[in-house]
Amino acid sequence: MPTETQLAEEFNCARATVNRALRELAEQGFVERKRKSGTRVKKEPSKHAKLEFSLARQVVENQNAAYRYALVERNVVISPGWLSSQLNVAPNVRVLHVICMHYADNRPFQMEERWINIEAVPDVEDADLLEQGPHEWLLTTAPFTDAEVAFCAISADARLAEFMGTTAGASMIQMERTTWKSEKPLTFARMTHHPGYCIRTKY
Amino acid sequence: MPTETQLAEEFNCARATVNRALRELAEQGFVERKRKSGTRVKKEPSKHAKLEFSLARQVVENQNAAYRYALVERNVVISPGWLSSQLNVAPNVRVLHVICMHYADNRPFQMEERWINIEAVPDVEDADLLEQGPHEWLLTTAPFTDAEVAFCAISADARLAEFMGTTAGASMIQMERTTWKSEKPLTFARMTHHPGYCIRTKY
DNA sequence: TAGTGGTCTAGACCACTTT
DNA sequence: AAGTGGTCTAGACCACTAC
Structure with a gap:
């Protein structure tokens, strides 16, 4: 040109x-x-979509549904090997493991399982996470600077199916996200959506 | 501020x-x-990821795998009702229906089913699509200006499982895309990826 | 209607990269 | 060494919108 x-x-x-x-x-x-x-x-114009990255609460409320949050499990554990590799932290550090549910009009919307690097966010050990999900807590307390996301399709196992109100084997879309705050690993999260949920976006 | x-x-x-x-x-x-x-x-900074929107060939080649394309079916049909609604075209117009496969190192990578609005792209009726997929053909001939995309998880039915070399019921990630060229509907495509495939991106 | 961001101009210097 | 895009300045006018 x-x-x-x-x-x-x-x-x-x-x-x-x-x-x-x-x-x-x-x-x-x-x-x-x-x-x-x-x-x-460019010969092949590289189009790309913006993928909004919102809280479950925001997505639910955008659907004009009533949002409800529930904490399922919350405990401090020693980081298992796979997690240490995923986050690139030392083996056997302490991490906060959280399982929680997000509901839309009292129907299961998303199940969230998350491991938080306590070393990077010491305050999280005192957060009870009863009223507010860990995602929301983290965003306001320790916003990330970098993230990697993966979307994949999985089949529900018995436990997941029970939580999501469906049957084992159902196909669900799962989002895995690892986030860093200036090179420091913050958290690894696995969010599974109810069967039939679609992620939509525009170019 | x-x-x-x-x-x-x-x-x-x-x-x-x-x-x-x-x-x-x-x-x-x-x-x-x-x-x-x-x-x-902003209180809650709205982060968003760029979702690259590439040809199957590009994705496969980026994995350092050998790409192969195969046309499965190609015929002109009268637009079924659901498609006319989806594309917002008149009922009973003629559309080109294409089914094709994309392979990575000779393993099924993606199955693509697509309906093309012949009225918007008359030339497509003469394209044989034996060597080049419809996606690639469209991108070079009639690049779109707007698109809507949805990702969801589906269970393979018997036919899809056969094409993808898996078993019925397997969870697969599916991408549906509708594109327009300056308000004119171009095509509706449904692309199903092999089980285990993940869509990855970074913030 | 007043104040804000949106956009433009004409000119300047700089940094990178290819030759 | 030369030419390109990257960025900045100082000033101007405009369009939208909250008051």
Whole structure:
């Protein structure tokens, strides 16, 4: 493509304006920009959607349903090996293990199982988490800076099925998330949605 | 927060610079901006991930696996009622129905079923789609401008299980996508991934 | 209607990267 | 070494919207 200066002349506008337009096109994935070599139109425009990352409460309330939270289990445990690897923390550190449920109009919406790195968030040991979910507590107390997310489909085992009010073998969408606060591992969470739940977004 | 002019004074810089900084903070979901009422820091910063939207071929090749494509079925049909509603096209228009498979190292990776609005992309009737998948064909020929995506978990039925080399009842992650080109409905696609496949992304 | 952010201009200097 | 995009300045006008 022509250089910014050329485009500015062609369209009779300032270079700053051209720059902003091209920068936005680059953000949207239509063009690629490199210093010295210039701006090129991408062959396969890399589209991407924004995936909102909300609290269960927010999602439920957006559906105009009544949100209810319940704590199922809360205990301090020694980090099992797989978790230490996942979070990249020393083996055998103490972590807070939490299981809780989110309901929409009293129907199971999401089951959340979470391990929190106590070392990174010492205050969490005193949080009772009876009224407020660990996700919400963490967001207001220790907001993360980086996260990795994975979505997959799983079959409910007997226990999960019981909690989610369905039968064993049902297909459910599961979201696993690991978060860091400036390189420091915060938490690993596994959130399982009720059968039939869809994650929706737009481009 | 202070107004742009105040911040510009405070930091000894031009208002345009402040504006760009605040605009970027707003894009990242940390602040909210409204004319006249000013800029406010959000209580619950709305984080969001970018969800790359790639061709099956690209995903497979990124895994360093060999990609193979196969056309399963290709026929012109009269749009069934549910599809006409989904795409918002007149009932009984002609659509191109395509089923195809994407393989990674000769193992089933994704099954794709797609309906294409012939009226919006007349050329597609002459595309044989033997070498190239409809997704790839559409992207280069008639790139979309808007899309809606839904992810959900499904249980494989007998036919799907056979194609995906698994057993009926297996949980698989499915992506449904409807796309438009400037308000004109283009296509509805349902892409089912092999059991165990995860969609990954970062914040 | 007044004040805010949204956008533009014309000009300048800088940093990176390819040649 | 040269050319590109990246970023900044100082100033201006406009559009929306809360009051």
